[in-house]
Amino acid sequence: MAEPPGVIDLDGADDPRVAEYSRLTDAALRRRTDAAHGIYLAESSAVVRRALAAGHHPRSFFLAHRYLDSMADVFAAHPSVPVYTGTDEVLEAITGFHLHRGALAAMDRPAPLSPDEVLAGARRVAVLENVSDHTNLGAIFRSAAGLGVDAILVSPEAADPLYRRSIRVSMGTVFSIPWARVGEADGRGRAAWPAALEQLRAEGFTVAALELSESAVELDDPALRDHERLALVLGAEGPGVTSAALAACDLHVKIPMAPGVDSLNVAAASAVAFWELRARA
Numbered sequence: 001m002a003e004p005p006g007v008i009d010l011d012g013a014d015d016p017r018v019a020e021y022s023r024l025t026d027a028a029l030r031r032r033t034d035a036a037h038g039i040y041l042a043e044s045s046a047v048v049r050r051a052l053a054a055g056h057h058p059r060s061f062f063l064a065h066r067y068l069d070s071m072a073d074v075f076a077a078h079p080s081v082p083v084y085t086g087t088d089e090v091l092e093a094i095t096g097f098h099l100h101r102g103a104l105a106a107m108d109r110p111a112p113l114s115p116d117e118v119l120a121g122a123r124r125v126a127v128l129e130n131v132s133d134h135t136n137l138g139a140i141f142r143s144a145a146g147l148g149v150d151a152i153l154v155s156p157e158a159a160d161p162l163y164r165r166s167i168r169v170s171m172g173t174v175f176s177i178p179w180a181r182v183g184e185a186d187g188r189g190r191a192a193w194p195a196a197l198e199q200l201r202a203e204g205f206t207v208a209a210l211e212l213s214e215s216a217v218e219l220d221d222p223a224l225r226d227h228e229r230l231a232l233v234l235g236a237e238g239p240g241v242t243s244a245a246l247a248a249c250d251l252h253v254k255i256p257m258a259p260g261v262d263s264l265n266v267a268a269a270s271a272v273a274f275w276e277l278r279a280r281a
């Protein structure tokens with residue numbers, strides 16, 4: 001098959017045209033602020049396709065020679081977008097890891113949604129307080145998308161849903177489930193978290209913390225199913241939901257644990273709770 005237009009064969013690791021792809025190890029990426037540069041990186045052919053299906057705009061594609069044919073339809077649909085390719089050795093020297101999941105793409109970050117936009121029509125909302133682990137965050141998005149959660153809010157300290165690892169673990173569901181960051185300090189530096197939870201209550205949500213607190217009701221309490229609009233606040237590994245956020249919630253909900261086990265991983269807890277508290281009618 002003929003190479004699609006715009007294919008550029010890289011022959012060295014220090015090509016400035018692919019600086020966006022250089023040293024993509026998680027440690028290096030954590031030091032880099034892709035959000036500030038207005039880009040995110042989609043990793044794996046399936047995730048690249050989901051990003052494009054969500055209407056996001058590619059800046060460039062980056063993949064080994066052997067994947068070119070399988071993505072030919074994508075390149076044909078974006079004829080003005082450069083396609084960087086090379087041997088496994090050259091690409092690995094650029095990224096810092098072996099590219100075994102097909103294509104990478106550097107994408108323009110979409111304009112952030114407002115809380116109003118993501119909450120419109122939502123009946124089940126997950127609120128991620130300080131969930132800073134990208135794997136947990138991605139897994140929660142995947143569970144939310146699969147188990148009937150309509151929207152996600154992330155607190156100021158929570159990880160970036162458009163970080164490469166979050167996207168990959170979410171299987172691209174970060175592109176389909178509406179989400180917004182809430183509670184960032186205003187122009188005068190006043191913290192707006194957890195006060196941001198007030199907006200949920202004002203819009204008719206019952207705000208419940210998923211937490212093993214003293215006053216928590218059990219997850220299968222039938223009364224929990226009566227809430228037309230329900231927002232579930234999830235906390236970080238270790239600290240859990242902060243005391244300030246717990247105080248700002250209408251109620252607390254727990255998944256009873258077997259003796260000798262303190263708690264579940266937050267992503268596992270989210271899946272159990274999303275299923276049990278799904279909107280049923």
Ligand SMILES: C[S@@+](CC[C@H](N)C(=O)[O-])C[C@H]1O[C@@H](n2cnc3c(N)ncnc32)[C@H](O)[C@@H]1O
Nearest residue numbers: 210211234235236240241254255263264266269
């Ligand atoms: C690992 S837990 C936090 C640690 C926990 N506070 C502790 O005392 O060990 C992380 C988050 O997962 C959720 N979680 C985990 N297990 C839970 C359970 N059994 N019931 C309710 N929430 C749970 C909560 O949202 C919690 O904030």
